[in-house]
Amino acid sequence: MTRYLALVAVLACLAGCTAPPATDGRAATSTLAPDLPEGYTEAPEPSPPCTKAPGGTLDPAGGPLGPDGLPDGPTVRKIREKGLTVGVSQTAQFLSKRDLATGELSGFEVEVARAIAAALGLPRGDAPVTLVSLPTGRRLLALRTGVNAAKRSLEVPEVDLVIASVSVTCGREQEYGLRYSRAYRATSSALLVRAGLPDVAGPDDLAGRKVCSGAKTTNGDELIAIRDEQRRRGPDRALTVVTVSDTSDCLMLLQRGVVDAVYSDAVILLGYLYQTPGSVLLDYRHPNSVKTAVAVSGDEEDLVRLVNRVLDDLRGGRLQALYDEQFAASPKKIPLSVPDEPYVR
Structure with a gap:
């Protein structure tokens, strides 16, 4: 019962923990304790490469x-x-x-x-x-x-x-x-950005900003690849990739102002949009389905x-x-x- 009540408290925060909007266009400073979720890192590694296609499914x-x-x-x-x-x-x-x-x-x-x-x-x-x-x-x-x-x-x-x-x-x-x-x-990966973030249409408009995704997910690997391509074009053009063990923690970080955007499955982001009125689900979609x-x-x-x-x-x-x-x-x-x-x- 104690674990369930603790879970309820965490989920309640996901639904309503927000920070006041920043005046400089950057993520707002969190008004909550600075605790970060499990697995939080700003230096994630991509999943090991795989050279063959999935094995197919059974009739x-x-x-x-x-x-x-x-x-x-x-x-x-x-x-x-x-x-x-x-x-x-x-x-x-x-x-x-x-x-x-x-x-x-x-x-x-x-x-x-x-x-x-x-x-x-x-x-x-x-x-x-x-x-x-x-x-x-x-x-x-x-x-x-x-x-x-x-x-x-x-x-x-x-x-x-x-x-x-x-x-x-x-x-x-x-x-x-x-x-x-x-x-x-x-589905394809998409971007949910916090309220008040100006002039953002896709990943290339998020240079210097923190974007969150799930560790060891397809979305996370795509985001790391996007960042690496941005770095090849210039160090000042790259976004900062944040990954966490549970993708839902990205929503909490967005609501607290710790990150500026969440990169995930577009259908999953529909739920985050519902839980965070004022956030914006961009029209951007990753080209890979x-x-x-x-x-x-x-x-x-x-x-x-x-x-x-x-x-x-x-x-x-x-x-x-x-x-x-x-x-x-x-x-x-x-x-x-x-x-x-x-x-x-």
């Missing part, structure tokens, strides 16, 4: 099927008995957000998790479907893989799936021993196939309906983009 019809016609196997049968555990965010408005009054999670990705649970025959509720809140930087360590077992610390729980805006990259397949589902949305998928242990192919079957069924229009329902209150609209891709057997 739902490419493995054994159960009497109900759904993909079957030892992992699926075990989950039907014990219940499903899914790692999610708790601070991503419209995607996966915890209600401070009730403690319940809701959002587009939560509904995807519940659809998978329903396909497994698990009733809706907290007992058979356990939603575990995971910080951005440690979310993939929670998957049940041989690679993770050797390095997972005690405070990282074990989950069956991670549905938390996980971008599809080959580096993560190698680092965590995971496999991706079929993508359920695609990134696919978002469910992360599954690479050792559990039957579960990958079942998740893909559920996502295929949702593509018939239900996925769009869930998105529209969960983003109804969004201050701006970004259409749902669902990429098509071939299966591997």
